[in-house]
Amino acid sequence: MSDQHYQINPDRTIPWNNLPKLPIDASLYRDLDVFEGLGKAKAALGKLQGRSIAIPNQGILVNTISLQEAKASSEIEHIFTTDDELYKAYSDEASQVNGPAKEVLRYRESIWSGHEYLTEKGEFDLGYFEQVYRTMTQYTDGLRKPFAQTYIRLGGSGPNAGKPIYTPPRGEGILEDLMANLIQFVNDVQQPEIDPLIKVAIAHLQFEAIHPFRDGNGRTGRIFNIHYLVHSGLLDLPILYLSKYILREKEQYYANLSAVTQRAAWKEWFLFIFRGIEETSQDTFQKITDILNAKDAILQVLEKQTSIARPESLLEAIFTQPFTKVRHLVDKKLYAENTARQYLNQLVELGVCEKRKISGGDYYLNLELYRILGS
Template sequence: MAYIINPDRNTPWNGLPELPIDSEQYQTIEVYEQLGNTKAAIGRLQGRSIVIPNQGILVNSISLQEAKASSAIENIFTTDDELYKAFSEQQSQPQGATKEILNYREALWDGYHYLSNGGAIDRDYFIRMYRIVSQFSDGIRTPIAQIYIKQGGSGPNAGKAHYTPPRGAGVVEQKLDNLIEFLNNDDKFPLDPLLKMAIGHFQFEAIHPFRDGNGRTGRIFNIHYLTQKGLLDYPILFLSRYIMEHKEAYYDGLAGISQRGSWKNWILYMLKAVEETATLTYHKINDIIAAKDAILDAIVQKGDIMRPELLVEAIFTQPFTRVKHLTDQGAYAENTARKYLDQLSDMGILEKRAVSRNVYYLNLELYRILSE
């Protein structure tokens, strides 16, 4: 059965076909070969991540990078320094791009805990994620919201409608409910979760259920769906980096379905994104562990630092460390914490930076690994 495409970019696509799509759209040798490679890569990542004693080393650092890359897809940019410093200041009020990126990270973790504690990927889940990333308090958009996706750039078609999502009383809700049933009912729709994630991501973006933040919400969903299905224990997949580096192909893939019914190319793109991202994250984990072990050995050999394991755990939980991080954890008294961080700075492990009235200690190796 041919996929019914979007006939007019300027008219709401109320004819967006419900899921599931016809199996002929993805039952190809090419798709299944890529699916095998992707499952192997994400399995290797999962096997490596579960042996790390302190998941905070990963979840703080890699989730911040994921948040930064996802926001960059929406042309929301900040520097690593601004981002990490804002995160290290738990009581501060970041503004602009940094605030939006930290909102993404908050949604990433809020949704993970929501699902881990018995929640489901349902309307409440999607609205919850949207509200965190957008900081709006409404829910599914009403027909009053004249939403359409504009063409970018500066050419003759810039600003014109590139795509107009469904609109009308109950239309968006009905299509979102169909997506939710497809994702959750594995008896009725027995499909590999990686294929469901790829199909579900397009469908969510095509429905475009919210006034803002649909791209970020959809990318958060990708990671949550993989954790919910047991492919990952923690949301540590650095997926948005691949999409950012292949941004044009990402949007071409979305348009390819709505305008040409080209599901195979989209599914191959998403599977390749997960494969390469899983491999990238796997190597980052190995690099972080190797750097952590090397630094711990150097500190132990120095011999005059008490509880060196606690100190190393602290400086690898996030790139920027402050004295208060160590005192708040009860690891050391204030003077001792400052003395030890200064010693690591003298050893070339940390770089001491004074910003306004605050002093930060940058873990040079962790910063390098995350920036690569």
């Protein structure tokens, strides 16, 4: 794609203060391949939306899948934790959690903090982005200082490791101006010709190019993707998470970002994002189906082979998170403590759960949910 409709960044070591404002020229996305990719992504997303609204308790889906998103998105930033550590941390009191698991759970908290903020405000503003950023990083500042030296450097250990691959804009009032333009773009409902999926692809790249905060920009940008899909009416709840796809295609993700800034290669960027939405929608659809099927199969076993009271409520509880503790069932006022322990131990005998002794406490792992989330 020619750069005649988009001013590129010729020197990656100099702040891109001439980052083009939005909207971009329509010729940059009016392409048959782009529209074909868009159509596939929209079809897969629509199928996912239809499946998700059929779930009686959407908390099951939202809780479990957002944990996996938090883990994958954090791994992109080299924050690693195991599934076991993460699921245990989610089961514990906040004061008992530390290390990488705590940081990953803060990402998940940011998803919900931003979702609630957006629901209350009804539109995006700078406060939304700062809310997500502050919840995740625990910093109290806002936009980068005007003349803070910020470079995006190549990672790894190769010969070019450490070299700047992009220098975001900086200077008095520049970030404020660019963010105001971005916010106006995402809130503008007077642009019906721009499909929401085209819009989210443009806005995500623009946010990453602005790089408004001193840390957490990648994670904040990925959370924005989720919230924009909900805000635009394509999903009811934040359940489509692209981080697993981006983590798997991390090298291509950054190459495509760079290709837009260096060569105005928007077509490749759109195709990459649309393919991610299509594949992730299909993967999430399958996870929902597997979770519901597993839950129904276990319910039949409980009804036929046990005298457990309110088995549906017990299953709702153990499918809300991979690890369950006796305290969880008591706190939900489902059962008295001794009854809760008895029922969880019955699930162990039936092979539904595995009992693990961790740090002196008993944790009951839902084996099917653990398998589905890890697939």
